[in-house]
Amino acid sequence: MILVDEGHHAAAESWQKVFRRFPNAKVVSLTATPFRSDQQQLHGEIVYRYPFTRAMVNGYIKQIHSRNVAPSEIYFNYSDDNRRHTLEEVLELREEAWFRRGVALSPECNRHIVETSIQQCERMRAQTGIQHQIIAAACSVDHARQVASIYNECNYRAAEIHSGMDPDSQDAVIERLRRGQLDCIVQVQMLGEGFDHPRLSVAAIFRPFRSLAPYIQFVGRVMRVVQESAPEHPDNQGHIVSHVGLNNDARWSEFRELDLDDQALVHSWVDGQTDNDAEGENSGPRARRFDGGMLVDSEILTRFVEQTYLDPSDDRVLDEMLDKDIAPGLKLGDLVSRDQLRERLLAQQ
Template structure:
């Protein structure tokens, strides 16, 4: 194949960034006038040398002419040093005595997967496809990453993580540090050398660091900028964590850059969110059922709230749906949108999550926490407020809308147990580990099974010192969110069908990451883009389904009841009777009933917190309505809204509309003369006011249009529909959960 001698400009810039404008032979500054710059290939281009930064040196034109095609003393010494470093890395991974195969400190899937990888790569042609290892979340993928290079790698190892969080955990926790995996599991003796690990960081890592390293750890986005630096043979083994992302173009760039390297993929979800295949050969899979049975992860129970009746309000028109209609309609985007964003349904999920948390805290021995998944930042704020109204210490985190320091402080509080619940918008998926999470509350629908599985996995990590109750995770949702198919897919482990060696699959970025808030086309069921809202519902019960049968609690109850019967028999033989015997037996049965299937007590009533939460929810609804009005009006810049309908002291159009909305909402509940604000409003008034917001919004919009026409003819008689990115979704961080285009 003909190769171009042209060195890409991007490579030239990186050489200058790394080496500056100094000739590496004579040390003189290359000024572009007296001395011209030439990029010299250490391994000659004619001998196969590549246009890689680590194979190029800046020379002045005089040194370049003197060198010609041979080596200088400097380049000869450098090549010898690099060969010694390469040989040392190979010997380290091939000859170091490690205890892996029969190590009882390792989990079964860790030892078995390493053995399966060695067998696969020992076969002829094994490097034609990457090897994929499937381990459930919490079963020790990081341990496999640490062990796999020994006996397998014949050169440097590149470990690629999907995020900076996972990258830092691998570099600072798995491979090094006082609690490194090798010493923790007795893989290496304390006096043995640990692998030399370098975490790529711009400006802090140079070529010498990389060449001395046995293992280089990076994340996929960061690696894109480093690819031009490395020759294609720099790595012998590439290990990819969370490999369900690999069909994306950014990951394929890495594969193409190192075509001859052996490749290992690890994941808990061996399929893409967009159902594109993973190009890999399955060599080992450990079933989630086995992981639960062996105590590596928690058992998991799905708890879906099922309504016998729901009332939807769309543009002021109410309609009630029966249970059968709800089950049929939940596949519709407008329906699941209404469920996700309605306070009524959110309260149902919050209440059940709080009840389960209280039962776990009462009956278990470990700390338990809730993690929630919300649609947007505003939605997360509202859900967190609902938790706080029920006596929970709760917060939310998102990638935007807060400072890094604020986000990190909230996560520290959550990790330390100072928060009972954390609601997140797309940032606590893969790579976030907190074993005390045992309730995953869904306030948003997931469009595909991959992100659903990743979210559920946050609650799976086992509590080694906990009881059976402690090691029972719950996924709480509303049946109207339409997640049943994902649960069954997850439960039955049919993902094997998604793993295909389809070598002709085209490239493309991760569908979840690329999905935006764009699913706002008019819906045939509603005729517009406004979200339907659930104004009331009657919950008839909870649909409960366990991944594995929850038998431990039932057997414990049986033992307790048998003990009590024996004690009662002994008392009867002595002529004594226990009047409350039946009540005691019922209490034993109730306390040992599987969590999620019992009639749990309601959370403690916190009136002040609940009222404050609803005041915030009302204010948010008003702001949202103001945004919708302004989008619909689409006013020209010269239109003076303050003069037309304001009081004259407003500083923006938004303030004009919000004030008008607040006044009309107050009037709708008979509190238009209240000059003290809503601080003293009773809860019932706040709830009633929230129900009037949609009607008030439309009335205010009509008033503004009429006023503008009277003053200067601005505005339009026909309000345009909301643009894509409606008021519910203008700050979506995690991809629009209702976007069906992906």
């Protein structure tokens, strides 16, 4: 028997050589992202599935929440044309690649993501005294340095990490993170699969994710629980912070649907139907460089777009909660109805 961890890599030639060498072996693949952004098919039968929702309800991973900076007005110039747009217009423009790139590289927009992520991290630290930390995703090495410098200006100790650094330098940054000598680590296509540091509780996204697999891998860095089997503990909450102009809430919605929808949807992903960006490019394991284009002059913030993964308005989430064992032979659904649970959760929010 061959067990493949991070099983979405099983389509790679290196794994295929192993399978050809042992043609009669049973193969079991395990993965949190059963699809590939390069559209290679993952062959096999889905025999078991454990939803993220159920893992959150049972306290195996953190409950996650999304907060997107939402400007009421944004001022920018593009092709020598000064423009002012309302939030409604921004929500339409974010479908355009040039607009997302401009937001990603805008110091003004980056600063608002930095400030929002710091506020969220400080709020968590104040609740229990645990030194929660931030992990940030940047577009490129230069962009990572710019983002780290904004955090440092805000008195949050930050350092960047990327594949261009030598291994000793990478290890030194990670060691500073683990020792609590950093408040934020800014990465470029690193610290993805398998990186385990539970005090990372805020994921600050400064780049547009064009496909779902790398988005889930990055968000997964803030899902490790601090307190075991305590789903309601304040330390077991993960927060994703971004900007509406980056359009990452589209990935958030796809993530929830992938987790909550029926098996047919999962099979469609395994069969190679991956999400591609509107530009028709696949998101490979490389740092993207965004050049030129839009320059944001300023934006006026009035609110945030906030969503929680365990949304009380979603019956599928409530059904998972009601199915939870709270004593031998007793489920939560034996004590409370769906509508009663929804009412209590909405009041709590």
